[in-house]
Amino acid sequence: MKLSGRPHPPWAVLTALAAAQFTVMLATSIVNVALPQVRAGVGLSDGGTTWVVNAYGLAFGALLLAGGRSADLLGGRRVLLAGLGLFAGASLVAGLAASPGELIAARAVQGLGAAAIAPAALALAMGLHPSGPGRGRALGVWGAVSGAGGAGGVLLGGVLTQAYGWPWVFHSVALAAALVLAAVAALVPPVAGRGAGRFDLVGTATVTLALTCLVWGLTTARGAGWTDARVLGALIGAATLIAAFAVIQHGRPDALIPPRLFTTGRVAAGNLLMALLGSVWLALFFFLPLYQQQVLGMSPLVTGVGQLPLAGAIMLGAAAAPGVSRRIGGTATVIPALLTEAAGLVWLARIKADGSYLADVLGPSILVGLGLSIAFVQLTALAVDGVPRPDAGLAGGLVNTTRQVGGAIGLAALATLAGSVTATASAHQPAAVALTAGYRAAFLVSAAVLTATALLALPLTRGIHRSLKVEATR
Template sequence: MRKPPPGAVLAVLAAGQFTVMLATSIVNVALPQIRDGVGLSDAATTWVVNAYGLAFGALLPAGGRAADLLGRRRVLLVGLGAFGAASATAALAASPGVLIAARAAQGVGAAAIAPAALALAMDLHPPGPGRTRALAVWGAVSGAGGAAGVVLGGVLTRAWGWPWIFHAVTIGTFAVLVATLTFVPSTPPADRAGFDLAGTAASAMSVTALVWGLTTARRDGWTDIRVLAAFGAATALALVFLRIERRAAAPLVPPRLFAGGRVAAGNLLMGLFGSTWIALFYFLPLYQQQVLGEDPLTTGLGQLPLAGANMAGAALAPALARRVGTRAALVGALLAEAAGMLWLSRISADGGFPTDVLGPSLLVGVGLSIAFVQLTALSVEGVTGADAGLAGGLVNTTRQVGGAVGLAVLATVAGTVTAHAGGHRPDPEALTSGYRSAFAASAAVLAATALLAARLTRRTPTGPTDFTDPTDAPNPAARPTVHGPH
């Protein structure tokens, strides 16, 4: 049988990542229609989003480790099957419990798809220009998937009703599954060590408690007894996890993963970066609908410039890194995104999309995609083939958890400012004040992340940057030895 071209394999794997990101945001603009159609309470409506995010974020390391132990293609296929079946169930759901359970099952499938697909893409492209281009594709589809979800959600909800957002995801998922069977070659397990079930359980429960506490804090306040109990449980379970990992013969997160410092730095920076990513796609549609008065379709179409800028930035990322170096590209991209967020902090209650949203969306989109490409590369650099799936799951987890923490904090900031400005019945001016404060805080976080990135990736007197790419070296003899997944 003829071996499929690497470009076709990468396209299939990227389509899997696109589907995962699409499902994250496609429900956002349809939540009012979903609430009325299924009979959800206001509190339960938030769990249409949270159930997916909780299962996805909590199980990503386990999904990555399973891919390393059982074979990445096999785990990818199982994840796609589970994801597609859960999407079909959500489309047919007639009760709140079934819908929320289906969304959680979607998250479980996504936790297998994302790390397995990324590890397969890294297997396909060893360190060098090819991998940089592959990560650029990854950055483009990740950002475009989030933006496309808002667009497609608005279009489908208006045309045929909310169930079609899940029907569309179902059709797309099974198309990717068929393409995976056709184009992606089978892979043997990269590691035959045992599975750390106790560590996986402790890790998943700790992340679940943390995200649940943050989500509840947005609604009930940070001093609510349930919120405090959730944070306490998350801390206790994290300590249990660390104790298990020290004693486990085959730990879920082996210490060797952080031996070079690159993975630790990449995940720390990705967590800070992710804290503003999810918030952007939360506050921007709210401003467009609640202040500018746009309908879901118009709001969705308003995400197209952001998606286009995101794809353009991802396409430029490899050439930019070669020209100025990966360190400068990362720091510059974070500062550009911070500038875009600062620009958004000047939105007005009587503004419009062309004057208040379009320009900063383009700047944010370019900076976001370039930074994502560089941070993903940093988070998997130097990782051996046996740990590639785990590294992919870990960086996705830090972005998801960072996003949950960031959204909870920024929503609290925005809500406090809005309440102070408008009381119990906030007007558009009060809402705008809250959104401005959220964007200004996001700009500050991104600027601080850029400074930290400059420090963590600085050159030392005895060697190259912590964050190196073979394309950065001035000649072949100067290229660092980097062991990537094979």
């Protein structure tokens, strides 16, 4: 796709697009702190409370590929505006919901809107900066707003819940989406879609159903267990549908995921590593606020304020990542970043039931934020670099999909691990000690996953980054 004109400065356009990404990430985490109040206000059961979070993540993760391809065929700006409108409306309905069904349905529609917003906004941002230092700076901004949106959601959720009540958690997102929609309409120039080509309905339906089964199975496993018949059926169904999708895509002229996307090896490497990074990303923002509230006894507001250093570290790391990469190379940047995040998680694994925020949370959260943001920027750059412009939306949808699905897998596995450790410890330990033991296990395993990711990144990225340097020289 091609930007047809630039009546406004690129920085202003990038600001509007980054605000769209921030809003999507904000909606992912803003509800977490408010869940107890949401449960009481709408009359949710334990399972229903879980699905307030899961409905959004399920629709978001399952439909990202469809959203990315729609942006390529119909035009990124058009899809982005439609997604923002749907997202704003669903957020408003969620805040007005009077029953569990209404709230969960609104969250699912909110996820559908997010699945259109995220890949379209990323494709438009990369279209503004096809290559060179400008793209690095744009990706730095993207990394900053993505991480800050996750951390800022916890802060804003705590403030709004304590000051105005849980409905404003959703109303604030609706207002933000409406403002971003107006900014995109005013600042982002019209974009021509690819025009030629058909939408791969069979492939899209197959992979969307496969991802739905996968994410549903993983999220359900957190409460029902891995041996539950529904969980096993969903996971087997997902594997079968993914195999069918691979067969369907073979030789199709308008395949949803065309083979040309993987000709350089960059997209495959970037997405594999992003899935592993994502597997601990969501878990961090899930377990850390729980430790602060359930063990340290912090209020929702104080818990949110406690996320500010993490958000600041994420923004600082994302801003520094492009410059560091230009000086020492992509491989030499991403591996230390992953190991830095792993070191922060090992530090978090030393939390205590009688600990404090300053002694147990502040230092490691800063270290984690720096490593997470730098690694995210580098892996996003790798996953979209060298992609033909007609496939930019799909590449953006794919890297977001791998992060979301990786996050769902990681959170399901780590939540099961933490719950098992807590259940065992609770037989002979106080509740706070048992909970802390579960959180420590989750952080320690997360650190091990990131260490393995860093080791895997060495052979996967070395040759690729060397070829990028050769291309840049030419």
